[in-house]
Amino acid sequence: MQAFLDTFDIFLLEAVVNGILLGGVLALLALGLNLIFGVIDVTWICYAELVMIGMYGMYYMVQVFGLPYWAAAPIAILLVAALGALLHYLVIEPLLTAPPINQLLATGGVLFILQSFATVAFGIDFRNLGIRLPVLAIGDMHFSYSRLLAFVAALLGMLAIYFFMKRTYTGTAIRAVAQDRQIMSLMGVDTKRIYLITSALGGALAGLAACLLVLQYDVHPFVGLSFGPITFLICVLGGLGNFVGGFIAAFVFAQIISLGGLYSDLEWGYVLAFAFFIVMMFIRPAGLLARRS
């Protein structure tokens, strides 16, 4: 009996730690989407597809052109940042005053364009970097270095965004635009430029996520489906546009997935997470940290 409990606890602890590690990356994805929604008031349905493009970027730079991972990562981040800015410039800006449903449909269209583009350009094969990071063993518990690295890098990325938003004039302007966009010109702020910078930041976060996820998952044209829906649920649960809420919700979801997966298959973890989401939508429809007005 005692022996059974010991093993059980170790598995539980391993699942909790893995849940925390997963939460870091999910929080990073949620932050990017929340940034775009909170500031520009549009939802990038195609957000996870930007991650997919970034993962392909990493694959080609590392596997085909032979760049070391550490050199390829910053290039991939810049590439997806540029893609984010381009998405805003070409698709969102012309639709800024359009009804939200049109914006949603437009970014939904971009999702299919990116998926189809990837299918045509890269094929439907599953590809990976061919980098195997070692596994860290503590007692009977095993944690992969790729997850630990992803967690630390995601936290550092979020910390960088936090200081950028708090300390710089541009960051403060981004927070201000989210609250009152009409009077920004009185402050001397060019709202168009702030939107473009915000979109590039959102893209950069997707690029960072791509660099971290490509170490753990194979890339294929539909890999966005693995992260896109869960990222949306996290953002909605945290309250769309609410950075702190999204951060908390990411860790709540990650724990449900990880602990749910402990008792049966990982897929059941996702089922539990989605069921939890539906229940929460009845209890707190405006999100975990809804602002009381």
Added chain:
Amino acid sequence: MLELRSVDAGYGTFQALFGINLDVRAGEAVGVIGPNGAGKTTLMRVISGLIRPTKGTISMEGRDVVATAAHRIVDLGIAHVPENRRLFPRLTVDDNLKMGAYMPGARAKYSERLEFVFDLFPRMKERRSQMAGTLSGGEQQMCAIGRALMSDPKLLLLDEPSAGLAPVVVQQVFELVKRIRSGGLTVLIVEQNVQQVLKVVDRAYLLEAGTIRASGTSEEMLSTDTIKQAYLGV
């Protein structure tokens, strides 16, 4: 300093201003009075570039305001304290003031300007890390004026600074306007509180239904019969 010549403006098909001619000379305080819906706020918005005139010219120290991009008008030395203050409620007082100093020229003078604003409003220094939305009405007005002063403007536009404030606080706000004036700043102020504003300004314009009906020094305006009857209740 500021010159408006036959300015028309409005929203969509609705015209709010008709052929406005208005001058503000350096160092003056000028008031614009008139009833609700006369176009006072529209007048302020057209000067600061929040809306664009459909006709006419606006110049600030000889520079064309209409041809200047809206977010560059603050660089001409025009700072606008909008109606209802329009602070960023979920930013701290510090961050609100920082937004007022966003332009590169103002950034360079940031600490100097901050000291100036805190000198003028010691209360803001006490409240600097508080969210602007949690301030009292009078404090919010101080913060809004402080934010505008952060850009080191030559001309300050004040849109109904007394609106929604308790009578005692209204008194304080007008005292403040006097103090700001004595520092050499030029002020254009829109008010419904005619009695009070005429004590503070040198000259005033009467705006009714989008046109200027009368203008003159404060004494002249106070002795005009229409103003006496309609606005002072004498």
